Amino acid sequence: MKNKTVVLGVIGADVHAVGNRVLDYAMSTAGFKVINIGVLASQEEFISAAIETGADFILVSSLYGHGEIDCRGLRDKCREAGIGEITMYVGGNLVVGKQDWGKVEKTFLEMGFDRAYPPGTMPDILLEHLAADLSK
Amino acid sequence: MKNKTVVLGVIGADVHAVGNRVLDYAMSTAGFKVINIGVLASQEEFISAAIETGADFILVSSLYGHGEIDCRGLRDKCREAGIGEITMYVGGNLVVGKQDWGKVEKTFLEMGFDRAYPPGTMPDILLEHLAADLSK
Amino acid sequence: MNLQNKRIDQDKFQAERQEVLKQWPTGGEVNFEEAISYHKAMPKHKIFAEKLAQAKAEGTTLAQPRAGVALLNEHIELLRYLQDEGGADLLPSTIDSYTRQNRYHEAEKGIEESRIAGRSMLNGFPAVNHGVAACRKVVESVNSPCQLRHGTPDARLLSEIALAGGYSDNEGGGISYNIPYAKSVSLEQTIKDWQYVDRLVGMYEEHGVRINREPFGPLTGTLVPPCVSHSVAIVEALLAAEQGVRSITLGYGQCGNLIQDVAALQTLTELGAEYLERFGYKDVMLTSVFHQWMGGFPQDESQAFGVISWGAATAALAKATKVIVKTPHEAVGIPTKEANAAGIKATKQVLNMLRDQSLPETAELLLEKEMIKAETRAIIDKMLELGDGDIAVGTVRGFQAGVIDVPFAPSRHNAGKILPARDTKGAVRFLDHGNLPFNKEILEFHNQKIGERGLEEGRVPSFQMVIDDIYAIGKGMLVGRPKK
């Protein structure tokens, strides 16, 4: 994973910081260069951070339930910014309430995310998938 | 309720004695003459007790789940014994498992009981209905 | 009476055995020697006494459900589900009520009706009708030790079949499976029949196979004062030890007051060891089982989870060796496998969170322990006195005299004179102690506690107070306060 760069942040008006801290630690320990823009991150912040650092991944967290509203249009903005092909994952408690994960995943993949993760996903799964997508 | 007689018992291989004791106390306090044949009572014991005492009611308890098997044919036996018209109630945890009460009630009314009661019925309800059926 | 607390002699036992095994065709499947080698081939982790010993050493609490249905494959599926989804540490086979009353023909009928109805028409697993091979199929289908749990006054045939079938633990006793479970069976009879069962377990022990025995602690499950259930459990331990049993789990049913429950569980094994010692029964392994509230449950499933979890917390804080788990369906009916697993999962969450915690010793705790010990010794010693030193005889005479007395028991042979009620903190005390042989100090303690309750509620303690306490937990309380 040497010199691979990930932009990590919690989108929207969301302040859940614990998972963000754990993911940062897990990926750093695994050798990734983690650009952690933290909580309350706007779509613009994700994109500019990715451009500035030539990032390979954008990892979006949304825990508080507004993920659907906050994530819409992110892929388009990436295209406009010229990084339309960047790999994007999203995870957390993406929607309001306990909903069927199949539907939720579909919603977010259609939004342009390459992978979406249900509540309580452990870091090792993320690391696996990062490795898998890199070896493509 | 003076000099009205009730035969009370727990049918079949059932030994649940607490509710039986409480119902006995409640009806006795309300002025009924309670013939309590206790637990592990056979259909025959209910009937002979009712005949010997010229009872007005037979109250059958079944808590342990075998009520369906244990109560079948009780009404016919009453007829054969010449007390086919006696008012009969049944109550407790009548069937095995948590089942739709509507269905269970139907089963027991069709078996020939005049009233059937779901789990956890309180004595005051029983007293109400005894009074109601007496004033008919 | 020709009853005594003495090891049954071999010839008498073998003679009786021939009769027992004839009581139902499946008795013919029993072959003791072959059963011994079958047990010896079992892996440690599937032997009850082994798993209990380990838990006792580690100071952890194991979770065990109740479960049993009419048909074999459904029963296996049920146990597997409780093991895999529920995470049960120990498994049961709860026996149906016809089998408990030795009504094997009715059990057979129940099996057929269940096949037809496509759902279990029996409230448990009819092990006798299914037989030895079927029992082994059950034991071999799971990864944890299996225990026979029933309520059978005469469990001789049932035990022969289940033990030969690979079960390594057997619940019950001549008192605890008579007084709460029968109406007119004599104590002489059930004590004798359970001496047979204990002797059978003793023979397994002598052949190098350890079978655990568990007197049924909760009795009627309803406001049973600790000293009453303790006395019964310890007497049954003595009777079992005499027949050669060497691994015993003493049981107690939760009353609901934390201090009293912890005191009860601690004194249970302390007193047990004291009396086994006193009668010279060496190297008996004692463990403890705490039963989550055994009386009337709330119908609401969320409320039931509250009761279940509080029972789990108490078991963990008291460091019981195992806890018997209730389910969110308790008030209504035999649980589905899902509801049963739910009760285990809630229980294990609490057990795990509290595994490293315990209740510190306090003056309150020590007082409760002292009272329970004094009361229990008073009862057992009086029974011994009445039996001229023979506890078997003393038990029969003790029940006749009402010096041992179980509340709300259906048995004619139980005096039924005592009335339990809760004090202002929810601990179970004596409103009426009947003929229990208590000294002035003990009686004053209880009178004072019940008196406080009466004062607090502005009413004279009476049977109505007892009834209010019987309903209390089902209505979401512990102490049955009068409606304002």
Add this chain to the structure above:
Amino acid sequence: MNLQNKRIDQDKFQAERQEVLKQWPTGGEVNFEEAISYHKAMPKHKIFAEKLAQAKAEGTTLAQPRAGVALLNEHIELLRYLQDEGGADLLPSTIDSYTRQNRYHEAEKGIEESRIAGRSMLNGFPAVNHGVAACRKVVESVNSPCQLRHGTPDARLLSEIALAGGYSDNEGGGISYNIPYAKSVSLEQTIKDWQYVDRLVGMYEEHGVRINREPFGPLTGTLVPPCVSHSVAIVEALLAAEQGVRSITLGYGQCGNLIQDVAALQTLTELGAEYLERFGYKDVMLTSVFHQWMGGFPQDESQAFGVISWGAATAALAKATKVIVKTPHEAVGIPTKEANAAGIKATKQVLNMLRDQSLPETAELLLEKEMIKAETRAIIDKMLELGDGDIAVGTVRGFQAGVIDVPFAPSRHNAGKILPARDTKGAVRFLDHGNLPFNKEILEFHNQKIGERGLEEGRVPSFQMVIDDIYAIGKGMLVGRPKK
């Protein structure tokens, strides 16, 4: 900095007020005098401070859920359900996250989207957008007191509208609603903005209307050592009292070890009274709130019931004035009204069963209390020192210096140097105390506790241990033991 712990003068307040009420059209609906008479017309049983005072006097624990949805009628229906089916003693209106960040346009969008989607797209009730009349509709539709629960750094307009709308309690504070809920907002700013809110409450008080205030105790909800949350809660109590607040509920989030949690809850009000006394704030009514575990929950609903019930048991044994209830959906999403009611029912069953019980005082309990008091005094007194006696100034400088430090907080103005971890019994200790101003004795206590944990697990305490503890309860444990 032009910040000080001094009552805002009337003219300055009124001037600022004109601005605040202009921030969103609904601000125009606020009429203070009319609001006073509206509150005075409210029946006692719907006034928060009244119901808390009664519970405190009776020594009982009240249950309160969290709940809020985007649309008014749905919100009312939700609260009614929690009151009638759940049996909630106290009601909330949990505010959505856009409103918390003063993003009223996005909140408006969320309301529309919710109308279209037919389900709430917001994670709470957008009270500002709905306005005063709507708030009153809520309050008038229920029979219990209503509290505003949010997480809003600048809650001036929200508080104006909700209090005018008939809410009689307001959660939050300049620290507790900044450090865990914001990234770059300065403490000067949020303390000032909350001095405004407290002054507003003070004005209600001076006009004979008692509004209760509740500093948000749990902060980040994740392994927060008692002394950290205690220091914040007490500082906010001092700031509130200075502005004229006379009814305060101090909060604490469950850590999971019974002794530590009971010690924490008891010391919370003891220390609170001590400091209010010390600064001469007379006749402030102090009550306490215990939050069921605020960190990561298990996804399995039965396991969640176990966590919820253990929280309820601790709250009852600690005699908290109220307990904030979690739900079986916690790990996954905002609960349905059914799941929310289920949490309350399980909680109330346990509260009721334990209402007459409490944890006896023991050496262990006294030691925990002494440690928490010593640690908290060390922190607060250091903040006072840095502020030259002014706690507002001292708070800002204290956070800069890291002498007060909240674990896992998102705020840039928080040092983020401390690392909490559990000891062998699950109590939360300091693995790294950062710059907290602790003396040798305190540090040795924590080093020893964490050392024991390391020994027991045969590993050097590190951030990995912290992570294991973060996940532990979600995985069904309390202490995050390394996988064997």
